[in-house]
Amino acid sequence: MVSDQRFPLHRQGETPADGGDPVAAALVRAGRGDQAAFGVFYDAVAATVYGIILRVIRNPALAEEVTQEVFVELWKQAARFDPARGNAKSWAATIAHHRAVDRVRSEQAARDREIHNTVEAPQTGDVVGDAVVEEMTANLERERVTVSLQQLSEVQREAVTLAYYGGHTYREVAALLNTPEGTIKTRIRDGLSKLRNLMEQPS
Amino acid sequence: MTDDLHQLAALYGLAALDQSERTTFAEHLSDCESCRREIDRYQQTTGLLAEATATPPPADLKARVMAQISQTEQHRPAVEPTPTSTSTSTPTPAPTSAPPVDTPQPATEPVINLAGERQRRRPTMNRILTLAAAVVLVVAGGFVAVRVIGPSGGAVNGAVEQVAAAEDVVEITLAGQSGADVQVLYSRSRNEAVLVGSNVDDLEDSQVYELWALVGEELIRAGEFNADSGELAGVVDDSRYELAQVDGWAVTVEPAGGSDVATGDILYQGSTQA
Numbered sequence: 001m002v003s004d005q006r007f008p009l010h011r012q013g014e015t016p017a018d019g020g021d022p023v024a025a026a027l028v029r030a031g032r033g034d035q036a037a038f039g040v041f042y043d044a045v046a047a048t049v050y051g052i053i054l055r056v057i058r059n060p061a062l063a064e065e066v067t068q069e070v071f072v073e074l075w076k077q078a079a080r081f082d083p084a085r086g087n088a089k090s091w092a093a094t095i096a097h098h099r100a101v102d103r104v105r106s107e108q109a110a111r112d113r114e115i116h117n118t119v120e121a122p123q124t125g126d127v128v129g130d131a132v133v134e135e136m137t138a139n140l141e142r143e144r145v146t147v148s149l150q151q152l153s154e155v156q157r158e159a160v161t162l163a164y165y166g167g168h169t170y171r172e173v174a175a176l177l178n179t180p181e182g183t184i185k186t187r188i189r190d191g192l193s194k195l196r197n198l199m200e201q202p203s
Numbered sequence: 204m205t206d207d208l209h210q211l212a213a214l215y216g217l218a219a220l221d222q223s224e225r226t227t228f229a230e231h232l233s234d235c236e237s238c239r240r241e242i243d244r245y246q247q248t249t250g251l252l253a254e255a256t257a258t259p260p261p262a263d264l265k266a267r268v269m270a271q272i273s274q275t276e277q278h279r280p281a282v283e284p285t286p287t288s289t290s291t292s293t294p295t296p297a298p299t300s301a302p303p304v305d306t307p308q309p310a311t312e313p314v315i316n317l318a319g320e321r322q323r324r325r326p327t328m329n330r331i332l333t334l335a336a337a338v339v340l341v342v343a344g345g346f347v348a349v350r351v352i353g354p355s356g357g358a359v360n361g362a363v364e365q366v367a368a369a370e371d372v373v374e375i376t377l378a379g380q381s382g383a384d385v386q387v388l389y390s391r392s393r394n395e396a397v398l399v400g401s402n403v404d405d406l407e408d409s410q411v412y413e414l415w416a417l418v419g420e421e422l423i424r425a426g427e428f429n430a431d432s433g434e435l436a437g438v439v440d441d442s443r444y445e446l447a448q449v450d451g452w453a454v455t456v457e458p459a460g461g462s463d464v465a466t467g468d469i470l471y472q473g474s475t476q477a
Contacts, residue, residue, distance in 0.1 A: 031277070035273060042265055046260050047259045052252075054258055075277060086246050090249070090253075091246065093249065093253035093254070094246050094249060096253070097249065142254060145251050164218075165256070169221045170214055170220070192248060
């Protein structure tokens with residue numbers, strides 16, 4: 001089961017303890033109080049963590065503040081990271097994403113973001129097509145994400161990206177798209193499942 | 204309802220549930236291994252979605268993060284049910300690997316394990332919470348080993364630990380400066396009491412905290428204590444009175460060596476009467 005959860009890209013040199021993932025190994029050491037190891041972990045995941053927070057929050061100063069909070073949280077939680085359940089970067093990204101979403105859903109931030117949304121509202125749902133893709137480099141994993149997203153139906157991609165990158169609940173997505181909530185739930189679920197299958201395939 | 208809940212895994216993974224649904228699903232997760240696996244797998248997918256937006260943070264952020272974590276206490280592994288475990292590399296799996304912001308850990312922090320590698324000093328450890336948790340857990344099942352790490356070395360720690368773990372331990376909270384936690388823990392059966400505190404001010408070398416026992420109308424000296432990194436721990440001196448007759452406790456700051464009569468203002472005080 002465990003190996004099924006891993007990505008082909010991470011399989012090289014894998015060992016059962018930490019998946020052979022040096023980032024996971026650093027995080028496990030950090031969980032025992034090793035600050036230098038946490039520094040290594042920071043270097044490996046900082047761009048991912050800051051990037052998703054910035055994407056959701058959209059305000060660089062606030063994103064930086066939240067990033068710092070998230071890393072302190074990651075330090076506190078490090079001992080609870082279980083390498084058997086997934087890779088360290090995804091773990092960090094998940095905590096970062098949830099924290100960012102929580103922040104934008106808090107009242108003040110939500111109000112701020114309304115302004116942004118009116119400026120750059122994703123009318124067609126082609127969020128990935130423009131803003132995100134612009135930021136993507138030729139990095140292999142990014143390319144896989146881009147390619148995988150393009151294989152979703154347009155309505156699935158729209159629902160998934162509005163939820164994930166936009167930080168919206170499915171109810172908000174439904175309201176934004178003027179579509180029944182049940183339909184949006186289905187689109188998100190089917191879209192994410194398809195993405196997962198695409199990304200879990202060996203490249 | 205359960206079928207519906209299973210269907211929420213993808214939405215949970217994208218943080219697309221609203222607060223109440225998220226809480227409901229998080230509760231469901233703690234009972235549902237198949238949903239936990241789903242969440243773990245979705246987490247890998249959303250991790251890649253996050254990587255697609257990777258952006259280097261400002262260069263000076265790392266220094267601030269490293270400075271802050273050096274002052275920040277870590278949570279212990281989620282559960283350590285076997286005090287004799289010698290495992291040093293594998294934390295016991297948390298109920299779920301979903302992020303803590305979604306699935307709050309139990310309010311009572313698990314007590315640190317005596318065995319294994321975790322016997323190092325934790326400078327900012329909140330000993331009060333640990334002791335409170337220890338008392339709860341010991342009373343509840345008696346299966347958890349307790350380690351109290353204090354500023355004053357092994358012998359004092361041993362005494363503090365034993366009093367804290369006594370079945371009849373009574374905690375008397377001494378109120379005072381906000382932010383600080385100061386308590387006297389008293390075990391009648393052991394006829395022993397200890398003073399523990401955290402987030403108290405460290406004193407200069409020329410000063411000590413002195414504990415006073417209020418017996419009737421009289422304040423009787425009950426030991427001197429030094430704070431280290433905001434933490435106090437020590438055995439109460441009961442050579443001048445009977446612990447069972449104490450009506451209350453008070454703490455003052457006195458010149459090093461202590462005073463026979465309190466000269467400083469009372470910083471913390473509490474009554475033994477319920």
